[in-house]
Amino acid sequence: xxxxxxxxxxxxxxxxxxxxxxxxxxxxxxxxxxxxxxxxxxxxxxxxxxxxxxxxxxxxxxxxxx
Amino acid sequence: xxxxxxxxxxxxxxxxxxxxxxxxxxxxxxxxxxxxxxxxxxxxxxxxxxxxxxxxxxxxxxxxxxxxxxxxxxxxxxxxxxxxxxxxxxxxxxxxxxxxxxxxxxxxxxxxxxxxxxxxxxxxxxxxxxxxxxxxxxxxxxxxxxxxxxxxxxxxxxxxxxxxxxxxxxxxxxxxxxxxxxxx
Numbered sequence: 001x002x003x004x005x006x007x008x009x010x011x012x013x014x015x016x017x018x019x020x021x022x023x024x025x026x027x028x029x030x031x032x033x034x035x036x037x038x039x040x041x042x043x044x045x046x047x048x049x050x051x052x053x054x055x056x057x058x059x060x061x062x063x064x065x066x
Numbered sequence: 067x068x069x070x071x072x073x074x075x076x077x078x079x080x081x082x083x084x085x086x087x088x089x090x091x092x093x094x095x096x097x098x099x100x101x102x103x104x105x106x107x108x109x110x111x112x113x114x115x116x117x118x119x120x121x122x123x124x125x126x127x128x129x130x131x132x133x134x135x136x137x138x139x140x141x142x143x144x145x146x147x148x149x150x151x152x153x154x155x156x157x158x159x160x161x162x163x164x165x166x167x168x169x170x171x172x173x174x175x176x177x178x179x180x181x182x183x184x185x186x187x188x189x190x191x192x193x194x195x196x197x198x199x200x201x202x203x204x205x206x207x208x209x210x211x212x213x214x215x216x217x218x219x220x221x222x223x224x225x226x227x228x229x230x231x232x233x234x235x236x237x238x239x240x241x242x243x244x245x246x247x248x249x250x
Contacts, residue, residue, distance in 0.1 A: 019215075025101035026216050030188075031176045033097040034069040040104045041152075042067065048106070 067151035069094065070176060072108055073186050075137060075149045084133030087113040089171035089187040091157065091197070096209055098174065099191045099218035103209075107145050107153040111168050111189065114158045130156055163200065163231040167193035192224040199228070199236050207240055214249065225250040 028036070079085045089095070093105035112130075131147070134140065139149050146153035159165050167189050176184040189197075195213050198206035213219045228237050228250065241248045 022101045023216070026099070026218070028102075029177070030098050030174055030186075031070070033102045034073075034094075034176070036102045037094070037097070037105065038068055040102065041106070044104065 069108065069152055070181070070184060071150040072152040072154060073176070074184060075134075075139065076108075076110055076154065077185070078137060079130060079133050082133050082136075084129050085110075085112050085156070087168055089168050089189050091167075091189050091194070093209070095189045095194055096213075098188050099194070100209075100212045100216045103212075107155055108149075109155050109157055111164060111171075112156050112158055113165075113168060127156060161200075161231075163193070163196060163227070163233075166227075166231075167197065190223075191219040192227050195219050195224055196227045196231060196233060199233050199240055200231070202236060202240070207243060210240055211244055214246075221249055 025033075025036075073090070076085075076088065076090075080088060089111050090108065091111040092107075092109035093103055094108050096103070131140075131142070134147055134149070139147060141148040143153060146155040148154075159168055170190050170193065171187045172190055174186050174188050176186055191213060195210050198209045228234055237250065238248060
């Protein structure tokens, strides 16, 4: 029996929209982009804090074993 | 927390003579040309004339650390000096490529409505790309790809920098990894 052929959607319009979004972001002024970086950093703050805490715990475990 | 404030403090270091020639490098410099990408720190390329040299040959950041402490910033972490919650790495020029990049850095006016105007020195696009090719980590190569996609780098100028600093082999390796024909 022949395996049914998968059909995948055409996502070229989604990719084109993403590319257009990147171009719009690239066209912003340096000052606007600095503000975006501040906002991005704020958004990932909890993740960075959790990562740092995990690293600290790992380091403590290693030093306790030594 | 604001990168603008952090850059203001870097400018104050220059005004006080703690650093002389400097330029923003890395992801924040790339902002001037391509879309923003997340970064955790601000890289500042600085001429080695500003560093104290230890007897061992190590470069010390003492004058920068002293000037920052005078300005109220004394916290230092593994990722750099903390200035307004942004870690700042002061990177001494470590190659002829970086020396040339620093020499040719461009001055930007950062205007945010309601704030006094601020100037900042930023590396040129061809140097950001050449340094990324030289470093060759995956995140650097992604940055090179972003510059090419956005047509944000003058290919003639880039070719000249790549040839002058013996980076053609690394450049061709990047093209192979990216699966593109050499555009230079």
